[in-house]
Amino acid sequence: MARLTINGRSVEVNVNPSTPLLWAIREQAGLTGTKYGCGVAQCGACTVHLDGAAIRSCVVPVAAAEGKQITTIEGLAAGSVLHKVQKAWLDHEVPQCGYCQAGMIMAAVALLKSKPKPTDADIDAGITNICRCGTFQQVRQAIHAAAKA
Amino acid sequence: MITKAPKIDRRSFIVGTAAVGSGLALGLNIPFGSHVVRAQDGSPEITAWVVIRPDDTVVIRIARSEMGQGTLTGLAQMVAEELECDWSKVTTEYPTPGQSVARKRVWGDFSTGGSRGIRMSHEYVRKGGATARVMLVQAAADAWGVPASECSAANSVITHGPSGRKTTYGKVAEAAAKLTPPANVVLKDPKDWKLIGKSVKRLDTMAKLTGAQVYGADLKLPGMLNAAIKDCPVFGGKVKSFEAAKVKGMPGVRHVVPVGDSAVAVVADTWWEAKTALDALPVVWDEGPNAQVSSATIAEMLKAGLDADQAFVRNQNGDVKAAIAAAPKKVEAVYAYPFLNHATMEPMNATARYTADRCEVWVPTQNGEAAFAATTAASGLPADKCEVYKINLGGGFGRRGAFHDYVTQAVLIAKQIPGTPVKLLWSREEDMTHGRYHPVMQAKLTGALDAAGNLTGLHCRLSGQSIITAVFPQLLQDGRDNLTFQGLDPSGDFAFGYTVPNLLIDHAMRNTHVPPGFWRGVNINQNAIFMECFMDELAHAAGQDPLEFRRKLMSKHPKHLAVLNAVADRAGWGKPARGVHRGLAQMMAFGSYVAACAEVSVSGGNQVKVQRIVCATDPGYAVNPAQIERQIAGSFVYGLSALFMEECTVKAGRIEQTNFHDFDSMRMAQMPKVESIIMPSGGFWGGVGEPTICVAAPAVLNAFFAATGKRIRTFPLKNHGIQMV
Numbered sequence: 001m002a003r004l005t006i007n008g009r010s011v012e013v014n015v016n017p018s019t020p021l022l023w024a025i026r027e028q029a030g031l032t033g034t035k036y037g038c039g040v041a042q043c044g045a046c047t048v049h050l051d052g053a054a055i056r057s058c059v060v061p062v063a064a065a066e067g068k069q070i071t072t073i074e075g076l077a078a079g080s081v082l083h084k085v086q087k088a089w090l091d092h093e094v095p096q097c098g099y100c101q102a103g104m105i106m107a108a109v110a111l112l113k114s115k116p117k118p119t120d121a122d123i124d125a126g127i128t129n130i131c132r133c134g135t136f137q138q139v140r141q142a143i144h145a146a147a148k149a
Numbered sequence: 150m151i152t153k154a155p156k157i158d159r160r161s162f163i164v165g166t167a168a169v170g171s172g173l174a175l176g177l178n179i180p181f182g183s184h185v186v187r188a189q190d191g192s193p194e195i196t197a198w199v200v201i202r203p204d205d206t207v208v209i210r211i212a213r214s215e216m217g218q219g220t221l222t223g224l225a226q227m228v229a230e231e232l233e234c235d236w237s238k239v240t241t242e243y244p245t246p247g248q249s250v251a252r253k254r255v256w257g258d259f260s261t262g263g264s265r266g267i268r269m270s271h272e273y274v275r276k277g278g279a280t281a282r283v284m285l286v287q288a289a290a291d292a293w294g295v296p297a298s299e300c301s302a303a304n305s306v307i308t309h310g311p312s313g314r315k316t317t318y319g320k321v322a323e324a325a326a327k328l329t330p331p332a333n334v335v336l337k338d339p340k341d342w343k344l345i346g347k348s349v350k351r352l353d354t355m356a357k358l359t360g361a362q363v364y365g366a367d368l369k370l371p372g373m374l375n376a377a378i379k380d381c382p383v384f385g386g387k388v389k390s391f392e393a394a395k396v397k398g399m400p401g402v403r404h405v406v407p408v409g410d411s412a413v414a415v416v417a418d419t420w421w422e423a424k425t426a427l428d429a430l431p432v433v434w435d436e437g438p439n440a441q442v443s444s445a446t447i448a449e450m451l452k453a454g455l456d457a458d459q460a461f462v463r464n465q466n467g468d469v470k471a472a473i474a475a476a477p478k479k480v481e482a483v484y485a486y487p488f489l490n491h492a493t494m495e496p497m498n499a500t501a502r503y504t505a506d507r508c509e510v511w512v513p514t515q516n517g518e519a520a521f522a523a524t525t526a527a528s529g530l531p532a533d534k535c536e537v538y539k540i541n542l543g544g545g546f547g548r549r550g551a552f553h554d555y556v557t558q559a560v561l562i563a564k565q566i567p568g569t570p571v572k573l574l575w576s577r578e579e580d581m582t583h584g585r586y587h588p589v590m591q592a593k594l595t596g597a598l599d600a601a602g603n604l605t606g607l608h609c610r611l612s613g614q615s616i617i618t619a620v621f622p623q624l625l626q627d628g629r630d631n632l633t634f635q636g637l638d639p640s641g642d643f644a645f646g647y648t649v650p651n652l653l654i655d656h657a658m659r660n661t662h663v664p665p666g667f668w669r670g671v672n673i674n675q676n677a678i679f680m681e682c683f684m685d686e687l688a689h690a691a692g693q694d695p696l697e698f699r700r701k702l703m704s705k706h707p708k709h710l711a712v713l714n715a716v717a718d719r720a721g722w723g724k725p726a727r728g729v730h731r732g733l734a735q736m737m738a739f740g741s742y743v744a745a746c747a748e749v750s751v752s753g754g755n756q757v758k759v760q761r762i763v764c765a766t767d768p769g770y771a772v773n774p775a776q777i778e779r780q781i782a783g784s785f786v787y788g789l790s791a792l793f794m795e796e797c798t799v800k801a802g803r804i805e806q807t808n809f810h811d812f813d814s815m816r817m818a819q820m821p822k823v824e825s826i827i828m829p830s831g832g833f834w835g836g837v838g839e840p841t842i843c844v845a846a847p848a849v850l851n852a853f854f855a856a857t858g859k860r861i862r863t864f865p866l867k868n869h870g871i872q873m874v
Binding site: 019020026027030031032033034035037038039040042045073076077082089090093094095096097098101105123127128131132133136137138139140 | 494546
């Protein structure tokens, strides 16, 4: 049993503390916007924020997230008002299948927090998620647009 | 007019209905209209493709699957074009395969592969929209007591010209649905299209930005359990035994069950519990004779095919052997292409609920009808007791079309726990090692050049796997698999673009125990590398410019030539380019003509930066150019990931790669700038999702040769120490 704070809400999760945070988010908190892609921190589909920093939740145990603020894709918009990164994603029609996009958006939000006006090189270094549909051109455009918003 | 942003939850009807487990019930004949077919909410169906709600909402039925390629929006554009409806009021829904069976396939083919979503259904979906428009106008005319010829429709509003009276589709839908559909409708001339050809926004973006979109892996049903599965690591092997007692007491574990004769599954409250227990489950396999097979033994078998006497001939003219024997200059090269996994971002999954008189399956699928067939077969129930609900796909690329092994598994598990819905999700490791792999192929190419450097003879001998033999053997033609020759055919949708006086393209079929499957582009990937890199080799052997060398062979193939010329012009072929080197490739595939010019820079001899790729496509008609651009760029990510970093190798009968650490995929930093030239010439319908994938790799390889003087003929490039930076 552990207590997590997800999107500002306190959630009891009935799991072994070694359970990856990803599965507590998906199967205990019921928030399925955060995706399973690889389980070994390669693809980034499971990216969430832990105290504002992007992490790959498939390799972070629940025990390491206790007492910290966890933000998932569901917690990004303020009610019905999209976060500026989501808005840029909508304007640039970034997603194709969309499965990797929650992780991609969470990575972009974290990048813009540390680099409010990122260069292309910053984006190359900061966005390491896999997208098999190949949305990278639109991701780059949308990050630049969000930086200007 | 058509720029209004889409509403947020266009797919919520499908997902919401599926999530509560009742499924869709399209086309119910509820007896409160005379012969009116109604949607589940009671709104009248005008044609099978169009439902109009009283509030003027237009529901367009989409039989093909949306997996990111934009087909859903494109098909809706086609129907709406002829329907003359208000695009801002359009929403979509999937009919179910069970309804398709009950209604004698009124929506046609569900299969969404082979870049056929739009090109194979454009006519009947437009007719579905046009027929509905005629009926709606007739209903308004009847109500007004005027001839329909005096009425017109635009933007969901019907106007009687002489009187100026107006009504809306929503108001006349009930009456229209009672009319007999006209037997023949006239479709618009393409020059009159207003919606087809416009880059309208996709209908399905919003839910992908908020986490709201439900993929198969995300499905929740009341009382649902979760399953993790392990199939025999050696294809063709079986389960000998497993010790269920060792894991039965682990947290959450409810069942440990055999699945067919080759797999075992753990069913638990959560998937993580199921997977944890499965990892701890002792299983003994009967690996069978295939455990002796390795990549080396497969390569030897294919190599023998390169010079074998027997081969299936697909494209032949003149006397190639005589031409080669007589040529003053002969060029020969051998290429090889590896197995590849699809590695969709969402691993394979399916959810099934079985009782003695009903079996339901929720599955992300490229072909609802094939998923339905797998459901009926595995459940043993008749078609009228089965149903399949299509859930959003996290990528398809061919893995989720012809193959529904995961549906079969889910049903076989659910049958052992009647009444309980079970969601089966593969781990990435299971997915990587139990694919339906891009086939392996080798090729020996031999070219004959005369004294002036003209190509007088060309033999391309393919040796390797046949997908059709493994998957649809009934489609073989006297044993020959025509799909193997994609892009090298004498004519048709995959027509070879060169005229060579003496030509032979044949295939020595060499099948393996590793199951082959369709893959984005599939056989055009290796065929384009074989042919377009070899054309480059021939041009250099002849001392000629690769573009000019090709042009001489292409005068009878003007559409192939047009796209090649377009990329050469845009890229500045023949003009100096500081620091970059260029390479070309062209192909025809899935009915479209495509070409690419790649610009690369190489440092240290092996650090390759693909700076820019200019790509041209002539798909006949371009329904939504913005989405075509995205398919071009996306296809390059898939194709170049394969070229530089991907292969599946075989050791002791099993696939060695298990996850993205050893089957990598391109990242942001490696993405080249992609420039698209969309040049639809009209008069035919070509595909979009796949054709362009094949030209990226040979264009880059030819540019790498221009930069380094090195020809690479086996893949991926990482095996040569070459990295994409």
